[in-house]
Structures are given as C-alpha cells and as structure tokens.
Amino acid sequence: MKRLRRLVKASILTLAIATATAAQAQQPVTLQYWVYSDFAQGEALKLQQQFISEFESQNPGVKIVISGKGDDDLTTGQVTGAASGNLPDVFMNGLAVGAQLVEAKALENLYSRWMAMPQEYRDQFDKDAIASCSPKPQTMYCLPYTGFGEIMFRNLTVLKEAGVDTTVPPKDWAEWFEQMKKVKAAGKFAMPDQTQVFNSVASTYAIVGPDAEWGIDFATKKTLIKPESYAKALQLFVDMKPLTSGTSRNDQATKDLFITNQLAFHVVGPWVDPTYKQAARDSGLKYDFVLVPAAKAGDHAGIKSYEILAVAPGKNADIAWKFASYVAEKKQMLRWAKLLSRYNANAAAMADPEVTSLPLIAKSVEAVKYALEVQPPYFVGAYPNCYKSIVTDNAAEVADGGMTPQEGAKELVAELNDCIAGN
Numbered sequence: 001m002k003r004l005r006r007l008v009k010a011s012i013l014t015l016a017i018a019t020a021t022a023a024q025a026q027q028p029v030t031l032q033y034w035v036y037s038d039f040a041q042g043e044a045l046k047l048q049q050q051f052i053s054e055f056e057s058q059n060p061g062v063k064i065v066i067s068g069k070g071d072d073d074l075t076t077g078q079v080t081g082a083a084s085g086n087l088p089d090v091f092m093n094g095l096a097v098g099a100q101l102v103e104a105k106a107l108e109n110l111y112s113r114w115m116a117m118p119q120e121y122r123d124q125f126d127k128d129a130i131a132s133c134s135p136k137p138q139t140m141y142c143l144p145y146t147g148f149g150e151i152m153f154r155n156l157t158v159l160k161e162a163g164v165d166t167t168v169p170p171k172d173w174a175e176w177f178e179q180m181k182k183v184k185a186a187g188k189f190a191m192p193d194q195t196q197v198f199n200s201v202a203s204t205y206a207i208v209g210p211d212a213e214w215g216i217d218f219a220t221k222k223t224l225i226k227p228e229s230y231a232k233a234l235q236l237f238v239d240m241k242p243l244t245s246g247t248s249r250n251d252q253a254t255k256d257l258f259i260t261n262q263l264a265f266h267v268v269g270p271w272v273d274p275t276y277k278q279a280a281r282d283s284g285l286k287y288d289f290v291l292v293p294a295a296k297a298g299d300h301a302g303i304k305s306y307e308i309l310a311v312a313p314g315k316n317a318d319i320a321w322k323f324a325s326y327v328a329e330k331k332q333m334l335r336w337a338k339l340l341s342r343y344n345a346n347a348a349a350m351a352d353p354e355v356t357s358l359p360l361i362a363k364s365v366e367a368v369k370y371a372l373e374v375q376p377p378y379f380v381g382a383y384p385n386c387y388k389s390i391v392t393d394n395a396a397e398v399a400d401g402g403m404t405p406q407e408g409a410k411e412l413v414a415e416l417n418d419c420i421a422g423n
Contacts, residue, residue, distance in 0.1 A: 028061045031320055034077065034091040036307065040068025047339055055326050062319060064090075075100065082106035087312035089320040095132055095306050096375040098141060099382040108311040111140040113321045124330050126368075129306055129345035135379040142308035143328045144345035146336070148269040149367030150203055150302030152293075153276060156286040158264040162186040169290035172297040173207050173236075180243045183264040189245035189257060190264050195237055195395040196248035198388040199303060199374060203267055204395075205233040206301040206372035207294050214372060216420060218381035223416040227409040232295075234398045234405035241399045259285055267292055267302065270342060270360050289360070291367055304371035306345055337361055343368065384423035390415045 039048060045066075052064045067088070069077060075097050081087040082104040093101065101107050111134075114122065122130075129144035152169075159166050162182040170176035180190035194200040205214060213226045247254040249268050257263035259279040266272065270289075279285040292302035309324045311317055326332065333346035337355045343364035344350065355361050375383055390412065398408035 028063075029316055029319060030063045030065060031090060031316060031323060032088040033064050033066045033323070034069050034074060034088040035066060036074070036092055037068040037070050039092070040066060043339055047335060051327055051332055055323055059319070059322070062323075064323065078106045079104045082312075087314070089312050089314070089316045090324050091310055091312070092145065092307055093310065095142075095144075095308060095378045096383070098133075098308070098379040101310070102141060102379050103382060106310075106312060107141045108313045108317045108321075109139055109141065110143070110311060110321060111138050113318075113325075114140050117325065121325070121329065124346050124348040125328075126345045126347040126350075132306065132373075132378050133308065135377065139379075141379050142310045143324055144306045145309045145328060146342060146344045147304065147306035147368070148271070148343055149304045149364045149369075149371045150267060150269055150292060151289045151363055151367050152291065152302075153258065153266040153268065153272065153287055153289045155258055155261060155264050155266075156288060157261045158183060158186075158188050162188065162264070166288075170293045172293050172299075173295045176293045177239060180240065180264070184243045188262055188264060190243040191240055191245070192247050192249045192251070192254045192263070192266065193244045193399075194240060194249070194267075195392060195399050197250055198392055200249045200267070201233075201391050201395050202372060202374055203292070203301065203303050204236050205230070206292070206303055207236060208232040209294070209301075209372070211372050215376040216381065216383065216387075218377070221417075221420050223413060223420060225409075225413055225416065227406070227413050230412060231405040231409040234395065234408050237395050237399040238401075238405060258287070259283065261285075270364055273341065273360055289363055291363070291370070294370075300367065300370035302367055302371045303374050304368050305374045384419050386419040386423070387416060390419055 035048065038044060048066055052066060056062055056064060074091065074093050078087060078091060078093065078101055087106055125144065129147070133142040133144055134140045154166065156166050159179065162185070164179045164182055170179055183190040192200070194204045202214070208229070210229065213224050213229050215224045217224055245254060245257055245263055247257065249266065254263065254266060255272060255275055258266050258276070273289070276285060276287050280287065291300040294301040309328055311320045311324055328346060330346050330348045333344045333349040334352055334354060336342070337344055337349055341358050341360040343361055349355065350361065350365050394408055394412045397403055398405055403411065
C-alpha cells in the first residue's frame with residue numbers, strides 16, 4: 001500500500017511538471033542553453049544531451065541547443081546579451097555573480113513559477129540554497145543547481161613519512177598546524193600559498209570566523225569584516241608562510257606536487273578528486289579527504305557555493321523555466337550525482353541511498369553544513385572589482401612581514417570601505 005501511494009504521488013508530480021505550459025510547448029521554439037565548459041564535454045555532455053532528448057520528446061516542437069562556455073564568457077555573454085536583447089534562454093552561472101546579472105536585467109523573477117510547482121517538487125531542494133536565490137519576498141532569481149562544500153585532501157604518504165597519524169583527521173587548527181610543521185621538518189610542503197586566491201583567503205578566514213563578519217553590508221556600503229576578528233585570520237597566513245609551496249590552490253603545479261608526494265594538504269573543492277583518483281590508479285597515489293579543521297574542536301571550516309540555473313526574461317521564459325525545473329528535478333540530479341560524484345542542491349537526490357554510499361558526496365554534504373558563503377549576500381549588490389584584489393594583496397603583504405596582522409586588519413577594513421563606497 002505504501003509503495004502504491006508513493007507511485008501515485010510520483011505520477012502526479014510527473015504529470016504536473018509535464019503538463020505545465022503545455023500550450024506554449026506545442027509551439028515550435030528553439031532554446032539556447034549555456035552551461036559551464038566542463039559540463040559540455042565527455043560523460044557530462046552525454047548526460048546533458050540525454051536530459052535534453054528526454055525533454056524534447058516530452059515537449060514536441062521544442063529544440064534545445066547546448067553551448068559550453070568558460071566562467072568569464074558565461075558572465076560576459078549574459079551581461080552583453082541582456083543589453084542587446086540576445087540572451088540565452090536558460091543558463092548556468094555562479095551565485096557570486098547573481099547581483100551583476102540582476103543589475104544587467106538578465107534574470108527572470110521565477111517566484112510565481114516556483115510557487116506554482118507541486119509542494120513535493122519544492123520540498124526536494126536544500127532550503128538554504130533556495131534562500132540564496134531569494135533575496136527578498138516574492139523574488140526568486142534562480143534554481144540552485146550543482147555546488148560544493150570545500151574539503152581537505154590529504155597525501156597519506158607524505159603524512160606518514162612525517163610521522164603523522166593518519167587514522168584520524170586533525171581535530172582542530174592547533175593539531176593541524178603541528179602536522180604542517182612536521183611535514184616541513186621532513187622536507188616536504190604542507191600547504192599551497194593561501195594568500196594568492198580570494199577563495200583560499202576566505203577558506204582560511206573560515207577557520208577562525210565568525211561567519212557573520214564576512215561579506216558586504218550593501219545597506220551601509222561597508223564591509224562586514226571586523227579588524228579584531230580578521231587579525232586572527234591574518235596570523236594564520238603568517239604562521240603558514242614558511243610551510244607553503246608558493247603555488248596557489250588552483251595551479252596545476254599544486255596538483256603535481258600532491259601527486260608526486262611533495263605536498264601534504266590541498267584544501268579545495270571536490271572537482272580535483274577525479275585527477276587524484278586517476279593518479280591513484282596510474283602511479284599509486286595514496287590520499288583521502290576529510291573535513292577542514294577549524295579553530296574550535298568539533299567545528300569545521302571551508303567555503304561553499306552553488307552554481308545556478310537561471311532563465312532569461314522574454315517570450316520563451318515559461319518553456320525555459322519548464323526545462324530548467326526538469327533538469328534540476330531529483331531524477332536528473334540523482335543521475336548527475338552518480339556520474340560525477342558531485343554534490344548538488346537537490347536535497348532529495350543527496351539523501352538517496354544510491355548516492356549516500358558515495359564517499360565524496362557524503363563528505364561534501366557534511367561539509368556544506370559548516371562552510372562559509374564565499375561572497376554573501378547574493379543578488380543584492382555586486383562586489384566591486386577592487387574588493388577581491390584588496391583582500392588577497394593585504395593577506396600576501398601581512399604574510400610577507402610588511403605589516404603585523406593587527407595593522408593589516410585595520411588597513412584592510414579601511415581600504416575595503418573606500419572600495420565599496422567608490423562603486
């Protein structure tokens with residue numbers, strides 16, 4: 001009986017999605033669908049094409065053309081397309097550029113369409129992720145799609161040679177830092193240089209927090225960073241400086257050092273796992289991944305963010321929404337997660353036994369619960385171009401001894417406030 005009820009519910013949900021905007025779907029229409037470049041190649045592309053084929057067969061007269069774009073090309077194309085009236089109908093991007101797309105009038109408000117979906121459909125999604133797409137009442141600019149919670153990859157060979165017990169991860173920053181020093185004493189690198197990239201600065205700040213003191217208050221046009229708290233993060237850069245590889249978290253050289261047993265820790269998103277998994281097969285790399293330690297035992301650090309699915313305003317918005325909501329539905333996101341072992345915002349898919357048994361997804365789901373938002377708040381105001389460079393330059397100068405952490409924190413806040421006020 002319970003199974004019958006579940007089947008009936010599933011049938012009702014499928015029927016509701018399939019019949020929405022049916023009249024428009026019967027009209028011949030071609031939708032332009034822009035995705036990240038790595039979603040438009042290899043196995044990921046094959047699965048996207050399968051989603052498209054399924055949708056087209058359910059919606060006669062609809063043709064979807066998928067195009068892969070680099071991160072910068074996605075944003076540039078969407079902003080210029082909004083100005084020229086030549087936007088793709090459905091597209092991906094990151095939460096961090098959401099406000100820029102709002103200002104360019106590139107995003108359709110999806111709230112009424114979202115509320116018209118069955119409750120069972122809406123309940124599939126991570127509530128915090130939906131909130132990220134909804135900056136104010138009756139406004140929703142996206143469907144949260146794929147995403148990540150940052151994790152710490154550990155080279156087990158390097159750690160064991162340094163005399164580190166790898167059976168349990170470090171319980172807090174203090175223990176982690178002691179392990180870093182052991183690695184350095186053994187002649188290896190502990191970490192990449194965390195000052196080179198904005199996301200790695202944010203990740204390091206997440207170790208000490210608090211989360212409420214990160215980002216911008218667009219109402220007052222000031223940074224939320226407080227000098228007293230941020231000085232603690234700057235001290236971490238000073239402490240790590242002699243132990244780092246000099247490469248950034250995103251450099252190919254960093255992955256090469258990890259693979260060749262020269263680097264102990266790599267704090268980054270789960271997208272590097274396929275590279276390390278291949279190295280494990282090809283060259284015997286021994287590694288694992290754990291939650292990022294924080295200053296307080298029992299807490300964890302790292303950053304998180306989502307890629308989003310958005311719909312352009314215009315005559316195709318209804319059928320474009322129908323396609324976007326199909327792609328983000330549990331059945332599709334379950335297949336996506338199984339193929340790539342990647343976290344996504346469909347909580348129902350993430351809780352399915354078919355993916356909870358996958359270690360990378362299980363760890364990512366756990367990491368998201370603790371992680372720091374990279375550039376909050378979303379869809380409210382665009383971060384000025386000067387913001388990120390001020391943060392990274394400040395961290396590098398303090399790490400190099402140009403200022404004390406206290407001096408650096410005070411100067412950072414002043415420079416960020418000037419940057420925000422001038423934009």
